[in-house]
Amino acid sequence: MDLVNATYETVETDVLVLGAGGAGLRGAIAAAEGGARVLVVCKSLLGKAHTVMAEGGVAAAMHNVAYQDSWEVHFADTMKGGKLINDWRMAELHAKESPERVLELERWGAVFDRTWQGRIHQRPFGAHTYPRLAHIGDRTGLELIRTLQDRAVHTKGVDVHMEVTVFKLFKAGGKVAGALAYRRSDGSLILYRCAALVLASGGTGKMYRVTSNSWESTGDGTALAYEAGAELRDMEMVQFHPTGMVWPAGVRGILVTEGVRGEGGVLRNKDGERFMERYDHERMELSSRDVVARAINSEVLAGRGTPHGGAFLDITHRKPEFIKSKLPSMYEQFLKLAKVDITKQPMEVAPTIHYAMGGVRVDAETGASTVPGLFAAGEVASGLHGANRLGGNSLSDLLVFGKRAGDAAAEAARVGNAARSDIDQADIEGAITELMSPLDRPEGENPYKLMVEIQDMMSEHAPIVRDEAGLTSGLEKIGSFRERALVCGTGGNNTLAFNPGWHTAHDLRSLLVNAEALLRSGLMRRESRGAHARSDYPRPDDQLAAVNFVVEKSASGMHVRPEQRAPMPGYLADQVQRSYARYTPEETE
Amino acid sequence: MEISNLDLKVWRGDAEGGELVSYRVPVREGMVVLDAVLWVQANMASDLAVRWNCKAAKCGSCSAEVQGFPRLMCKTPIADYGNEVTVRPMKAFPLIKDLVTDVSWNYEVNKEIPPFTPSEKDLATSEPWRMQQQDVERSMEFRKCIECFLCQDVCHVVRAHDLKSAFYGPRFFARIASLEMHPKDVLDRRPLLKGKAGLGLCNVTKCCTEVCPEHIKITDNAIIPLKERMDDVYFDPLRSLIRVLGGRGRSPKTN
Numbered sequence: 001m002d003l004v005n006a007t008y009e010t011v012e013t014d015v016l017v018l019g020a021g022g023a024g025l026r027g028a029i030a031a032a033e034g035g036a037r038v039l040v041v042c043k044s045l046l047g048k049a050h051t052v053m054a055e056g057g058v059a060a061a062m063h064n065v066a067y068q069d070s071w072e073v074h075f076a077d078t079m080k081g082g083k084l085i086n087d088w089r090m091a092e093l094h095a096k097e098s099p100e101r102v103l104e105l106e107r108w109g110a111v112f113d114r115t116w117q118g119r120i121h122q123r124p125f126g127a128h129t130y131p132r133l134a135h136i137g138d139r140t141g142l143e144l145i146r147t148l149q150d151r152a153v154h155t156k157g158v159d160v161h162m163e164v165t166v167f168k169l170f171k172a173g174g175k176v177a178g179a180l181a182y183r184r185s186d187g188s189l190i191l192y193r194c195a196a197l198v199l200a201s202g203g204t205g206k207m208y209r210v211t212s213n214s215w216e217s218t219g220d221g222t223a224l225a226y227e228a229g230a231e232l233r234d235m236e237m238v239q240f241h242p243t244g245m246v247w248p249a250g251v252r253g254i255l256v257t258e259g260v261r262g263e264g265g266v267l268r269n270k271d272g273e274r275f276m277e278r279y280d281h282e283r284m285e286l287s288s289r290d291v292v293a294r295a296i297n298s299e300v301l302a303g304r305g306t307p308h309g310g311a312f313l314d315i316t317h318r319k320p321e322f323i324k325s326k327l328p329s330m331y332e333q334f335l336k337l338a339k340v341d342i343t344k345q346p347m348e349v350a351p352t353i354h355y356a357m358g359g360v361r362v363d364a365e366t367g368a369s370t371v372p373g374l375f376a377a378g379e380v381a382s383g384l385h386g387a388n389r390l391g392g393n394s395l396s397d398l399l400v401f402g403k404r405a406g407d408a409a410a411e412a413a414r415v416g417n418a419a420r421s422d423i424d425q426a427d428i429e430g431a432i433t434e435l436m437s438p439l440d441r442p443e444g445e446n447p448y449k450l451m452v453e454i455q456d457m458m459s460e461h462a463p464i465v466r467d468e469a470g471l472t473s474g475l476e477k478i479g480s481f482r483e484r485a486l487v488c489g490t491g492g493n494n495t496l497a498f499n500p501g502w503h504t505a506h507d508l509r510s511l512l513v514n515a516e517a518l519l520r521s522g523l524m525r526r527e528s529r530g531a532h533a534r535s536d537y538p539r540p541d542d543q544l545a546a547v548n549f550v551v552e553k554s555a556s557g558m559h560v561r562p563e564q565r566a567p568m569p570g571y572l573a574d575q576v577q578r579s580y581a582r583y584t585p586e587e588t589e
Numbered sequence: 590m591e592i593s594n595l596d597l598k599v600w601r602g603d604a605e606g607g608e609l610v611s612y613r614v615p616v617r618e619g620m621v622v623l624d625a626v627l628w629v630q631a632n633m634a635s636d637l638a639v640r641w642n643c644k645a646a647k648c649g650s651c652s653a654e655v656q657g658f659p660r661l662m663c664k665t666p667i668a669d670y671g672n673e674v675t676v677r678p679m680k681a682f683p684l685i686k687d688l689v690t691d692v693s694w695n696y697e698v699n700k701e702i703p704p705f706t707p708s709e710k711d712l713a714t715s716e717p718w719r720m721q722q723q724d725v726e727r728s729m730e731f732r733k734c735i736e737c738f739l740c741q742d743v744c745h746v747v748r749a750h751d752l753k754s755a756f757y758g759p760r761f762f763a764r765i766a767s768l769e770m771h772p773k774d775v776l777d778r779r780p781l782l783k784g785k786a787g788l789g790l791c792n793v794t795k796c797c798t799e800v801c802p803e804h805i806k807i808t809d810n811a812i813i814p815l816k817e818r819m820d821d822v823y824f825d826p827l828r829s830l831i832r833v834l835g836g837r838g839r840s841p842k843t844n
Contacts, residue, residue, distance in 0.1 A: 109705030248619020491635025
């Protein structure tokens with residue numbers, strides 16, 4: 001690659017937002033309303049972000065269906081679901097503000113399913129005490145993203161760069177000052193200069209082969225933040241969604257919404273037994289995701305799995321019209337991809353990697369990371385969900401903390417614009433050399449194959465139930481993977497024009513930062529808690545309930561340390577202790 | 590499991606030109622066209638350009654023409670075709686590379702459509718809005734759209750006549766219908782439909798409805814009702830007569 005010709009275009013903005021899912025768009029709208037010029041950069045086309053995959057709904061204690069619901073109950077459910085290692089302040093803000101954020105969406109044109117009184121309908125979901133998920137059939141994420149997308153493009157001061165990947169963040173004077181990026185279409189380079197930067201880049205599911213995540217979810221945001229010196233938190237906590245498709249092989253991992261269980265679907269093993277009885281007698285199929293995922297895993301290991309290694313999910317006892325109206329895209333998905341009519345036959349499901357609870361360590365009020373000028377919101381951030389996320393809490397997370405991060409970034413830009421420092425030219429040139437280098441060795445190792453090897457390593461060494469030996473040997477392999485990733489090629493072609501081989505070579509670096517952080521944090525958490533299950537430490541350790549593991553880059557490489565969390569104030573602790581009346585639904589069908 | 594080989598022909602090239610290239614792909618049970626294309630990318634042609642995201646027909650990224658028919662590749666089983674499949678990029682949009690086309694025109698059109706506009710009264714109230722399910726359902730049908738742009742690709746006004754500057758296309762008639770039929774929207778977009786949107790150019794051949802992966806009845810439920818609304822104002826002879834006799838001036842202003 002001729003570096004002399006590797007010129008770049010410079011683009012100035014106040015607030016740079018990485019990612020155009022729910023958090024990024026909500027953040028962009030907030031920042032623009034706060035008076036900032038905002039630029040949203042996304043890896044795919046606008047409106048294709050992972051948020052569209054969210055099916056079940058958005059959790060908000062609006063008590064439209066169960067009058068007993070309140071922010072206090074939502075808070076307590078979120079904390080208990082997260083096995084108490086959540087940032088309690090985030091959980092409090094989230095529970096208090098999500099109803100307002102949902103109603104705001106409606107005022108921006110979102111059309112939710114209604115109750116008979118004409119209010120927003122709310123459906124029951126795993127580990128939520130009351131029916132709480134505002135929804136639109138089983139395509140809530142699509143409605144959310146389309147509403148925000150239209151709002152954003154019609155908000156003055158918001159601009160969008162589609163199909164652009166950010167490669168590196170730059171700091172100047174100790175603050176985030178910009179980023180280097182490339183256009184996927186032609187490989188041309190852009191230097192963004194900004195006064196504040198919001199990471200809203202989503203998760204890291206591509207660490208594993210069986211995942212509900214798309215090619216985009218390579219943990220770029222956490223890796224960029226880590227390299228820029230920001231702290232990460234709870235990186236051992238990745239969620240296996242209990243119900244992914246298992247058959248046919250081509251569709252393995254594709255999500256089957258929890259809405260199926262919310263609408264009455266039951267899980268059975270190959271003997272026809274409703275096995276959740278043995279794992280969570282109280283909540284059955286609507287237990288928290290970590291419990292249901294491990295239950296299915298245990299059934300399969302005990303030889304009671306379905307022919308393709310999963311469990312049966314059955315909703316055939318509901319009327320066909322009910323299923324088609326409440327779960328239209330599930331009906332379509334199984335009919336088309338698996339030739340299964342879910343109104344007549346059970347689905348075959350097994351756990352699939354779905355969500356990262358861990359991520360960038362943020363301040364609860366503002367989404368500020370530990371690096372000045374750098375903010376994070378949504379899946380890339382950590383804290384709200386603790387050790388396990390409840391279904392429906394991700395969409396509300398995006399809205400509540402997307403807005404908060406956007407507000408704070410606009411404020412930071414207002415202050416920071418006065419005293420911008422220049423990015424060091426050597427930093428920029430160094431980053432360009434690194435970015436272009438795979439093109440110099442097209443015949444180097446194939447990045448696609450390397451990615452599959454990394455995924456297989458993670459599936460083997462950091463599976464749904466982990467142990468010391470597995471995590472340790474996984475960690476031993478990370479070093480050589482990193483070396484191979486640094487010198488890998490593009491898979492055979494050195495064109496700059498829409499070259500996914502070149503793009504994938506860089507995604508590997510992000511994946512490896514996330515994988516290493518997971519393995520290291522997982523080794524240190526010597527207990528089982530939420531999504532982090534250890535066969536050698538099968539019980540929770542009360543002392544670790546007050547601890548989060550924090551990851552940071554140091555001179556000697558990745559460093560992980562335990563950190564004591566401030567105790568919950570009395571008024572919040574009381575809510576977690578309380579027991580709430582159970583909800584008994586009327587038969588409405 | 591029986592493994593057979595598929596002869597996958599993929600159009601490779603850019604705006605300068607290109608050709609169909611044949612790849613032999615091992616077939617797994619349940620494989621969809623997108624799986625085969627991604628297999629080629631990982632094993633035979635690392636720079637093969639293709640868009641995809643959710644792989645579950647929810648994001649509308651992997652649009653292409655499979656055996657000449659506009660489809661989502663993630664939703665199209667290989668088994669529907671036998672052992673030979675041809676995949677080309679969408680023809681109605683300028684080509685970037687291989688299966689990736691420049692769809693930015695669609696995003697420009699969307700910006701021109703005035704967004705959801707509730708009444709002052711509805712905006713002023715602090716009470717949550719009340720709407721009945723049956724009233725929101727009409728709008729909901731169009732809000733299922735995943736913006737795959739297959740309807741734009743197949744529409745002859747766009748595809749054969751390239752009237753992009755005078756015509757918004759079926760996707761955006763569905764978008765306008767979703768706004769016009771929203772119970773709380775008060776804006777009148779009929780002048781836009783008659784003017785810049787070019788609704789009159791559509792001659793209801795229903796091709797858009799046929800290719801819609803979300804089964805939205807774009808022609809019957811969006812375009813025809815919009816045409817009726819538009820004609821009510823502009824072309825109803827009785828109304829025109831009343832307007833002339835009543836001296837109430839011309840038709841509403843056209844954008």
